[in-house]
Amino acid sequence: MQLEGRVAIVTGAGSGIGKAIALRFAREGARIVAADIAPDRAETVAGEIVAGGGEAVGLGADVGSPEDAARIVASAVERFGRVDILCNNAGIMDRMAPAAETPIDLWERVLRVNLTGPFLLCREALPLMLRQGGGVIINIASVGGLQGGRAGAAYTASKHGLIGLTKNIAFMYAPQRIRCNAICPGPVQTAIGLGGEPNAFGLSRMQLGATLMPRIAQPEEIAAVALFLASDEASFVNGAVVVADGGWTAY
Numbered sequence: 001m002q003l004e005g006r007v008a009i010v011t012g013a014g015s016g017i018g019k020a021i022a023l024r025f026a027r028e029g030a031r032i033v034a035a036d037i038a039p040d041r042a043e044t045v046a047g048e049i050v051a052g053g054g055e056a057v058g059l060g061a062d063v064g065s066p067e068d069a070a071r072i073v074a075s076a077v078e079r080f081g082r083v084d085i086l087c088n089n090a091g092i093m094d095r096m097a098p099a100a101e102t103p104i105d106l107w108e109r110v111l112r113v114n115l116t117g118p119f120l121l122c123r124e125a126l127p128l129m130l131r132q133g134g135g136v137i138i139n140i141a142s143v144g145g146l147q148g149g150r151a152g153a154a155y156t157a158s159k160h161g162l163i164g165l166t167k168n169i170a171f172m173y174a175p176q177r178i179r180c181n182a183i184c185p186g187p188v189q190t191a192i193g194l195g196g197e198p199n200a201f202g203l204s205r206m207q208l209g210a211t212l213m214p215r216i217a218q219p220e221e222i223a224a225v226a227l228f229l230a231s232d233e234a235s236f237v238n239g240a241v242v243v244a245d246g247g248w249t250a251y
């Protein structure tokens, strides 16, 4: 078991990639704080881990709220005494809206969940990791964080920003044995959807490259990458952006 005794926070753990990561980390011996804006989903995943003989707590929390971010980290400390791994996975889509057709509330909502959320969680967890003498942060970005045509303006900007945050944290805290890496998945079979009625123009532009997608991944294939980054096997991997897209961006 690669994560025996570690304590891991996973946000957006109630569905899709986050759920697969929470379950995989638990199978590898980690104690899990499964946080999700949908409390019932978070508790279901935590219950599944406990039923399988693991340790987990399910928490309803909005990563975009500073108070909730603090509560997530405080709950990990209260229940398990420490935080070894923070996986910022919660994220939402932007209806593929291009900049000229992005209402300010859509922009702010997407940036808050996809970028401010990970920042808030990192800001809460880092002081703890510094006191503990190390830690691991994994940010779930997207190929939309590397390329310009994979989503709308807000999602694309948020995931590019998340990669910047990842590299900054990685460099700043490298001497303190904190590793921070990003995963950029291509399409994964989850419940994420487009975030509402798609913008027809944005969707048509995005679809130009969609025919090049080799296939759609299962969430467990992303969880396997997250496990590697969380484990000691990745001890010298810091500030990396790991693309897991089946070769889509290789074209």
Ligand SMILES: NC(=O)c1ccc[n+]([C@@H]2O[C@H](COP(=O)([O-])OP(=O)(O)OC[C@H]3O[C@@H](n4cnc5c(N)ncnc54)[C@H](O)[C@@H]3O)[C@@H](O)[C@H]2O)c1
Residues within 6 Å of the ligand: 011, 012, 013, 014, 015, 016, 017, 018, 035, 036, 037, 038, 041, 061, 062, 063, 064, 089, 090, 091, 092, 113, 140, 141, 142, 143, 184, 185, 186, 187, 188, 189, 190, 191, 192, 193
């Ligand atoms: N599915 C894909 O094709 C794909 C591709 C690239 C990147 N990603 C990224 O992977 C991550 C997970 O996506 P998924 O496909 O598993 O989606 P999903 O919708 O299946 O799961 C996301 C979970 O996050 C939760 N969530 C949403 N807003 C939240 C908030 N403010 N606070 C806490 N929890 C919140 C949702 O309730 C949901 O349970 C996202 O960051 C997404 O951008 C997904």
